[in-house]
Structure formats: C-alpha cells, structure tokens
Amino acid sequence: MAEVGYFSLILALIVSLYGIIAFLLGVRKQNPMFLSSAKNASLAVALLCTVATGIMVFYLMTGEYTIKYVYSYTSNDLSVFYRFAALWAGNAGSLLLWLLLLVWYTVIVAYSKKTQHLTPYASSILLLNSAFFLFVLAFLSNPFERVSGWYPGTYLADGAGMNPMLQNPGMVFHPVTTYLGYVGFAVPFAYAMAALITRNSDDQWIRVTRRWTIVAWLFLTLGNLWGAQWAYIELGWGGYWGWDPVENASFIPWLTGSAFLHSVMIQERKNMLKVWNVSLISITYVLTLFGTFLVRSGVLTSVHAFGSGPLGRYFLIFTVFMCFFAGVLIIFRYDLLTQDHTFESFLSKESSFLLNNLVLVGMAFAIYFGTIYPLISEAVRGVKVSVGAPYFNSVIAPLGIVLFLLMGICPLIAWRKASWRNLVKNFLWPALGALVVVIILFVSGERKIYPMLGYATAFFTMATILLEFIRGTRVRHRITKEPYPLAFIRLLLRNRRRHGGYIIHLGLVIMLIGIIGSNNSDIQLTKTVNFGESVEIGNYRIVYEGLYEKQNGKKDIVYADLLISDKESGKLLGRIEPQKVFYQTTKQPATEVGLRSTLKEDLYIILSAWEKDGTATFKFHVNPLVAWIWIGGYILIIGTIFALWPGRGSQAGSKYLSKASYPTATNLGEGGQVS
Incomplete structure (x- = not known):
C-alpha cells in the first residue's frame, strides 16, 4: 500500500497543476465546462491526499516499521493516542497533515457560490500552494520511503519510538491547531490576490473571508496557548515562553493577523486603509511560510525544529516567490487601492485603530528582527550571535503597554472626531482607578516601572470594558424593563461581533496580569x-x-x-x-x-x-499568577467563538424607544448603544 500512497501524491500533483490551468482558462474564455472541471480537479486532489494520509495513519496504527517514517516515530510500547499523533511528529508527516488541511480548504473555496468572479483565481492560488507541498512530499520528503536495505518480505519487529518530549497531550492538540491557523490564513490571502487580479477595489473579499480570518486567528491563538502550556509542563525549565525561534515564528503572524482583523473594520466602515489591509494579509500569509521555513531549515537552533535538510531551501524560494507575487500585484493595482477618505482627527476611532495596527506590526517586526539576527550576524561577521529573552522583553514590554492602553481606548472612542466630553465620560474613572493602582503598588514596595505601568494599564482596560457592559445593561433595562441578568445576556446576543470582541479583550487583559506577575515576582x-x-x-x-x-x-x-x-x-x-x-x-x-x-x-x-x-x-x-494566563486565554477563546457563533438574539430596537423617554446611545457616548 505504500506505493499506492506515493502514487496518490504524484497523481494529486498532476491533477492540481491541471486544476490551476483549468481555472485560469475557464475564467479567460468564460467557459463553464473548464470551471466545472477545475472544481472537480480540486475535489480529486483532496480525495487523493486523503487516501495518502489514510494509508499513513493505517501504517502508524498497525506498526509497519519497514516505512522509515513509521519506524522513526513509533514503537510497540507507544499508546494508540500517540501513534495517531505521530502523523505530525516528523517532517514528512506534518507536511502531509498541512497538505490535507489545505486541499480541503481549497475544495470549500472552489465550490463556494459567493463571489464567483473571485473564486477561480482564489482557488488557483490555493492549488498552487497545494502543488508546492505535493512537490515537496513527492520528491524531497517522501512519507512512504522504506527503511534502508528493505526488500519485499522484510519485517521489522519494533520502531525507534517517539521523542519523550513529544509524549504529552500537547502533542495531539498544539501542532494541529497551529497548522489550522497557518493554513487558514491562505484563504483570505488568496481572495485578496484574486480581488487585485480582477481589479475589484471594494471590500467584498473582506466580507467573504471575515469568518475564515477569525477562524484562522482562533486556531493560531489556540496553538500558541497550548504550546505555552506544553512547554511549561514538559520542558522543565520553569517557564512557558522562552522566545524560541519557532515560538516566535507562530507568534509573529498572530500579531499581524490581529492587526488585520482590526484594520478591516475601518475599510468596512469608512472605505479606508485598502493598501494597508491587502499588505497586512499578504505579510501574515508570507510569515506562515517563513515559520515553516524556520522549522524545517535547521538555520536556527530550536527544541521545536524538525532538523536540517534540503527542505529549507525550497521553502525559502517559495516564500520569496509568493512575497514577490503579492508585492507586484499590490504595486500594479496601487491606483485602485488609494483611498478617497482621510483621517479627520487624531482623536477618533479610525486613528486609534491605525495606531493599534502600527504597534502590533512594530511588535511583529521587533520579534522578527530578533529572531533572524543570528542569521544576519553570521552572514555579515561570520559569527552567529544569539538574541535572548532580555532583548525581546525590553522591546516588547513598552509596546505591549501601549497596545493594551489602546485596547481600552479604541472601542469607546467616537468615529471621525471624538469630543473631550466623550473622552472624559468614558475614560475619567478608569484613568483615576489606574492612578490609584500605581499609588498602591508604590506604597507596597514595588519600584519597577513596567510592572506598575502594566498593572495600571490592565486595570484601565478592564474598567473600560466592564463599564461598557454596565452602561449597556442599564440602558437596556430602562428601555425594556427586563431584569438586569436578562438584559445583560440579551445585550451580548444582540451584537455578537462587538461584544465578543470585548470578551476577547477581557481575556487578553487577564493574560497580561498573569504574564506580569509570573515574570516580575517569581x-x-x-x-x-x-x-x-x-x-x-x-x-x-x-x-x-x-x-x-x-x-x-x-x-x-x-x-x-x-x-x-x-x-x-x-x-x-x-x-x-x-x-x-x-x-x-x-x-x-x-x-x-x-x-x-x-x-x-x-x-x-x-x-x-x-x-x-x-x-x-x-x-x-x-x-x-500563572493560572490567570490560562484562564485569560480560554476567556479569549470563548469570546472568539461567541463572536463567530451564528444566530440572532432578542432585539431591543426603535419600537421600545417610542414607549418612554430613556437614555439613548447618544447620551451614553460611543460605547453605550442598545443593540
């Protein structure tokens, strides 16, 4: 069956190349037959890759140790739990899993009935990604390769076994969620490129891919969270985040993806930041490829890496190619992306969101520079100089404080131009409370500036979020006469996207408290x-x-x-x-x-x-306070799922406002809408 698995990969590569050509010909010639054939080709690729993956899983579960991959990562004493997880324990298997996720994502996109003028191009780009992974698996890292000296009839009684550090429940969940995040960002990237190719300058591609983007961000968040928990329990060094190159490789696209999720709100609402948004999603996608390059190239030392080999060179070439492809498209379509609207005031939601984006991208760049600096120093000076935690902590700490401060300001500040009355109403009490926190910490003996500012910022942001919930609940109670608990629940359900975002921010603030405590008072x-x-x-x-x-x-x-x-x-x-x-x-x-x-x-x-x-x-x-990192992380996950969950809750709209004169959103300021 190994030959069947390998042949499935070869055939899938051929069919994927055909699918790319058929999609492009179908669009160019406006030929439905080509387009239908291309869709079927994407499905055929997915089925062939499923067959190959299924055969590999069968070999792992049954202990076919004549397969080199099975021999290297399983043994007779390994439980079924970890035998299955061995699919992504090594290089070839993890690429096979990545490919499986990618091809089924491609099928969903290819058969989508939304934005059919964009779908063929988006599907072609996704198939191009699939073709690259198939090429790698077929010619560079064959998962069905036999052990050295094998000949028909040879039998091996046992395998080498899985690395002990991988025999942890985190091995089952962390890699899969990380890959789902990485692969998920390929979809909005593909649609963004399709929009540029077809000269569509509106935000339709953003609306179509919003859920794709949030789901990808959700899984990448889970991947980082579960990876930190795994490191904390398994590696035995006393911490949960060591600024390891591979840790950084998954955190950097999380930062740029977070920036993208925030900036698209401005394009949806104000038709602004088009160039910025296309660039952000392109950077995020390219960074996922760069992370894969780091893991598989061996150019940087990491406990998470798969080791050195020829794969890194090919991943770097493909990463540079896709970066060049996106950059050229953005340059040639720049005139379509220039915005008609400009920022009217620095004190506005638009400006605060842009500043939020700049901080997130600044953090991503700082981490990226620190991660690749050993490569730069080796190329320039011939000496590989490592960059440790002190650099990352010193750079990220001040940027993180600014970021969390903006997290408290952005949701409640008005669009276009905020009045001083609005600022005082929304932020006076949280700011005074933050000042009290600083005084209490100082009196209690705290003298480090970053912990004091960090705790004060956490209090400020949490207070703004909780005050927003309180105000909204009180207004809804006055309008509908609902009991406060019911008013609060229906307030949340009425606008899942907005209040889910508040819950996400609340989770992040709780995580911040845990991070500050565990890093400064241990x-x-x-x-x-x-x-x-x-x-x-x-x-x-x-x-x-x-x-x-x-x-x-x-x-x-x-x-x-x-x-x-x-x-x-x-x-x-x-x-x-x-x-x-x-x-x-x-x-x-x-x-x-x-x-x-x-x-x-x-x-x-x-x-x-x-x-x-x-x-x-x-x-x-x-x-x-380490437990609060995990608690905050799961609150963040709950908030994301809440924002994504379909359905509509009870509404309190204008029909209530005619019955009595109650405070409205205008009276409450930007954040106090009954919706």
Missing part, C-alpha cells in the same frame, strides 16, 4: 538536600521524604516524594512528586515536573539530579 532556588531535610521558598516549607523508582510499562521512573506545607501556619498542603522518566528508545530521560497550582501562584519543582546515597538536587520555582 522566586527561584536550586538546592541539594538529604532525606528528611526541608527547604523554604516563598510561603512554602518542602520536606524531602524519599527517592523511589517504579516501572510503568517499558518506562523506568525515578521520583522524589516531597511533603508541602505552609511555612507560617504549618498547615499540610499536600505532596508533590517530580520525576525523571527513562525510555528504552532513548538515553536522555524526560522531565515530569511537580506542580501545585492555585489562582495565587504555582509551586513548580524539578528533580535535577541525585546520588547513590539518596541526596537529590531540586530546582524550586514559585511562579505567581
């Missing part, structure tokens, strides 16, 4: 102790009671028994068992951290080393 201690000795860190007393060994299947586990109690009261808080797990397939043990997590802080313990006499060395971390 405590670390490394100590070697004997049986019965205790260690004090933060508010904890930790007693080392023993070192034990156990076996779980074919894994040998060495673990320490630690008794945790409150240092002041002596109250028993429980036990923690940090572990080192030894696998038969590798000499390097995996770290399983001991973790006690509360809303206040995490007690995070790593078993580093031990001696024959039982003495052991531990790394102790007290990480404040």
